[in-house]
Amino acid sequence: MPWDRNQMAARAARELQDGMYVNLGIGIPTLVSNHIPEGMTVTLQSENGMLGMGPFPYEGEEDPDLINAGKQTITELPHTAYFDSAQSFGMIRGGKIAMAILGAMEVAENGDLANWMIPGKLVKGMGGAMDLVAGVGRVIVVMDHTNKHGESKVLKECTLPLTGKGVVDLIITNLGVMEVVPGGLKLLELADGVTEEDFRAATEARLV
Amino acid sequence: MKKLYGSAAEALDGVLFDGMLIASGGFGLCGIPELLIDGIVEAGVKDLTVASNNAGVDDFGLGKLLATRQVKKMMSSYVGENAEFMRQYLSGELELEFIPQGTLAERMRAGGAGIPGFYTKTGVGTVIAEGKEVKEFDGQEYILERGIFADLSIVKAWKADETGNAIFRKTARNFNPPAAMCGKVCIMEVEEIVPTGSLDPDAIHLPGIYVHRLIRGQHEKRIEQRTVRQKEAV
Numbered sequence: 047m048p049w050d051r052n053q054m055a056a057r058a059a060r061e062l063q064d065g066m067y068v069n070l071g072i073g074i075p076t077l078v079s080n081h082i083p084e085g086m087t088v089t090l091q092s093e094n095g096m097l098g099m100g101p102f103p104y105e106g107e108e109d110p111d112l113i114n115a116g117k118q119t120i121t122e123l124p125h126t127a128y129f130d131s132a133q134s135f136g137m138i139r140g141g142k143i144a145m146a147i148l149g150a151m152e153v154a155e156n157g158d159l160a161n162w163m164i165p166g167k168l169v170k171g172m173g174g175a176m177d178l179v180a181g182v183g184r185v186i187v188v189m190d191h192t193n194k195h196g197e198s199k200v201l202k203e204c205t206l207p208l209t210g211k212g213v214v215d216l217i218i219t220n221l222g223v224m225e226v227v228p229g230g231l232k233l234l235e236l237a238d239g240v241t242e243e244d245f246r247a248a249t250e251a252r253l254v
Numbered sequence: 255m256k257k258l259y260g261s262a263a264e265a266l267d268g269v270l271f272d273g274m275l276i277a278s279g280g281f282g283l284c285g286i287p288e289l290l291i292d293g294i295v296e297a298g299v300k301d302l303t304v305a306s307n308n309a310g311v312d313d314f315g316l317g318k319l320l321a322t323r324q325v326k327k328m329m330s331s332y333v334g335e336n337a338e339f340m341r342q343y344l345s346g347e348l349e350l351e352f353i354p355q356g357t358l359a360e361r362m363r364a365g366g367a368g369i370p371g372f373y374t375k376t377g378v379g380t381v382i383a384e385g386k387e388v389k390e391f392d393g394q395e396y397i398l399e400r401g402i403f404a405d406l407s408i409v410k411a412w413k414a415d416e417t418g419n420a421i422f423r424k425t426a427r428n429f430n431p432p433a434a435m436c437g438k439v440c441i442m443e444v445e446e447i448v449p450t451g452s453l454d455p456d457a458i459h460l461p462g463i464y465v466h467r468l469i470r471g472q473h474e475k476r477i478e479q480r481t482v483r484q485k486e487a488v
Contacts, residue, residue: 118479119482169350171333
């Protein structure tokens with residue numbers, strides 16, 4: 047059985063280390079916060095200007111002045127700090143954020159990432175994704191291995207406009223885990239019940 | 255010199271002109287200068303270029319200025335919440351410059367700090383780099399981005415004293431300080447004016463030097479995505 051969204055998030059959470067400052071993207075990456083190991087301190091950054099992002103508020107306690115980068119109402123924690131957008135991206139661009147966990151439309155074997163635009167179809171914008179992949183220490187992509195037509199999203203070359211060139215370090219999909227290494231992708235792990243044959247059949251990129 | 259004005263219309267009087275560049279604070283609908291946006295709608299100036307991270311929603315925030323066709327061009331990082339924006343953009347009525355969020359914030363900050371350009375690795379190897387100077391520093395490529403020098407900044411703070419020293423609240427700070435810095439004229443709207451001397455000088459987020467005109471008013475502060483959790487059973 048391929049991994050479901052929660053299992054992919056749980057696998058991504060295993061990359062976290064105590065004391066890390068981390069930025070989580072929208073979608074499956076957001077679920078990673080539910081899997082932070084007990085006893086480990088991980089501080090979540092929200093690029094609209096907050097370190098120490100807390101859970102959703104209880105009903106009736108929503109604060110319009112307190113939202114995450116997905117514009118959802120959230121809460122603060124005892125160690126929360128607020129700052130403006132220039133400083134927020136100063137810490138992102140400046141390499142102070144250890145890791146970003148993001149979704150993707152396509153990833154290529156050289157670490158190229160496309161996750162912001164489908165020409166003529168989807169023009170919403172890149173938000174902070176280009177700054178994050180250019181600046182943070184380690185970029186982890188969490189996504190389904192194939193699209194809804196069954197085509198591989200793990201490609202030799204991206205076909206969509208790039209978010210960043212050669213920026214991805216680790217790819218976690220519903221079928222397994224790959225590391226970006228010189229010459230291609232290294233298969234590190236298969237999801238439970240997925241054979242290497244299945245995995246290779248669903249992967250366009252070169253596996254080394 | 256008195257900075258406090260009685261209304262958005264009074265504060266905007268004499269600073270608006272067709273074709274001007276306006277920098278706006280806010281992220282989504284959080285911390286947006288909603289009173290000044292309404293004032294600009296009423297004033298009717300047109301062919302505006304607006305630098306703002308987002309473009310509001312159809313009936314609130316900058317979406318109102320789009321509905322009245324007063325905006326010629328947006329400079330933004332994300333515009334996904336606005337159907338009228340999409341319609342105008344896809345039909346060619348509205349120009350759009352997509353700017354990575356951190357680059358937009360830094361372009362405002364740089365403009366306000368007298369820096370006409372800076373190099374960043376954000377966007378290297380993407381469409382964002384097209385037509386921009388590429389320079390190598392210590393073996394890594396960077397692209398040249400320009401500071402933004404706006405004709406007018408419109409921002410929103412939580413409270414300010416009569417000299418414009420301002421304090422923001424939680425994530426409503428966002429783009430407001432860099433947007434405030436980059437305008438030739440900056441108008442700020444706040445929820446509360448406090449007597450000068452009552453704010454802790456060590457706790458000022460934005461010094462009043464950046465703020466030329468100031469208004470106080472009631473804010474709707476609409477929530478874009480209301481997300482809650484259930485109370486655990488005791």
